[in-house]
Amino acid sequence: MATEEQTALNGGGFTGIWSSYPRRGQRLTISDREVTKLGFFIGKVAGISGDVDFKIRSVSDDGVLLTKLWGDAADLPTDPAYKEVTFDSPATINEEVRITVEFSGGSSGNYVKAQVSAADVKADEVYSLYSDSWADDSDKDLLYIYTFTGDEPTVTTQAMTDIVTTTATGNGNVTALGDPSPTQHGHCWNTLGTPTISDNKTALGAKATVGAFTSSLTGLTEGTKYFVRAYATNSEGTSYGAEIAFTAGTSGSGISFPVDDVARVSSIRHICTPGSCRMQIGLGDLGFDVDVAEATVRKALDTAKELQPIEPVIPQPTFPPTPLPLAPTPGSVPTPPSPEPPPPTPKEKIIERILTGRGPTTHLPAPAPSVPSPTPVWQPPTAARIAAYEPPSWIKKEVLPGEKVGPYMSIAERKAQIERLMKLMPGL
Secondary structure, eight states: OEEEEEOOOTTOEEEEEBTTBOEEEEEEEEEEEEEEEEEEEEEEESSOOSEEEEEEEETTTOOEEEEEEEEEGGGSOSSOEEEEEEEEEEEEEEEEEEEEEEOOOOBTTBEEEEEEOSSOOSTTOEEEEESSSEEEETTOOBOEEEEEEOBOOEEEEEEEESOOSSOEEEEEEEEEOOBSOOSEEEEEEESSSSOOTTSEEOOOOOOOSOEEEEEEEOSOOTTOEEEEEEEEEETTEEEEOOOEEEEOOOTTOOOOOBOOSSOOEEEEEEEEETTEEEEEEEETTEEEEEEOOHHHHHHHHHHSOOOOOOOOOOOOOOOOOOOOOOOOOTTOOOOOOOOOOOOOOHHHHHHHHHHTTOOOGGGSOOOOTTSOOOOOOOOOOOHHHHHTOOOOGGGOOOOOTTOOOOSOOOHHHHHHHHHHHHHHSTTO
């Protein structure tokens, strides 16, 4: 339950309620509230008796919206004290009203008295008194408290930003103030999950309007996973937004990544355009872009471990041995032997290995054990064979225009390639 009140006396006194002035009250607006209780600070002068009623009347027609008998005036104390009633059938009120203390007995020397302030202290409310009709006095306020059924505020939690090693920025949004408005709001966090305001929290104070807000989370531990919720509190309770998680940054990373326990990195690629370079990372079905500064790229390149490629073992083609000369047939004229072809040069050997598809042994299918592998016959490369050459799949790779084609590239070559890219991009 929530309350609305005016209890500041400000050096005031009391006003009398008797047969000539049977009603005293406060004129105010109640906006869509279910009123359950009503109370005033009242007492008595001299020996009186009679019914004392607490009522809520409509300003438009003076009709009674809620009423409850407090009791007999004879039971009131001499010094004013807070007296309250609970309505039998609470009602939702959404209009301008007068909340009143009513007593029709007594006289100018015997009456019920109610406390009033010495000055108008509540905005948009005035003191009212009734004889034959209502009259308002803007210089005073009647002291009162009424209770109504309130609503908790509604708040949402947004993604964290500016995550570094020991601090981060929390983002939230109060989408409904509730009734009454929040007296406190902010973010709460812990390392176990389902954080509450009993854990670490920020306290941004009262919130008079709906809208977004931010909090600075401090005292974080580098590389630690945290759980965060936005919150807002009023007299009805504390409401929380959905829980999100993040990990505090690590020294030298320069980049903070969101936390997802079930996702795994499925793709990474660098996208460079004139003036910018960013890394696109896929996490399962998720994806996000991270802007990468030139200094970060250069640092990664400078500190990368140099991995020298292992030279593949390439089998050398076997050439047929030179046949032994046959003994001449008696009476025949010996045929002069054909000249032997010159041995292949190293360049011709490399071209031959490419044309015959004999790359690294790991890419060759294992020969059937019962069938000997055919012995390749070397032939000098010709222009027609080179033009018809289609490289085997193991030798193909994606390269930039103008780069060499080959299945192996060292880290040093990759560094040089990226350095050339950067020089071509103005602004980096």
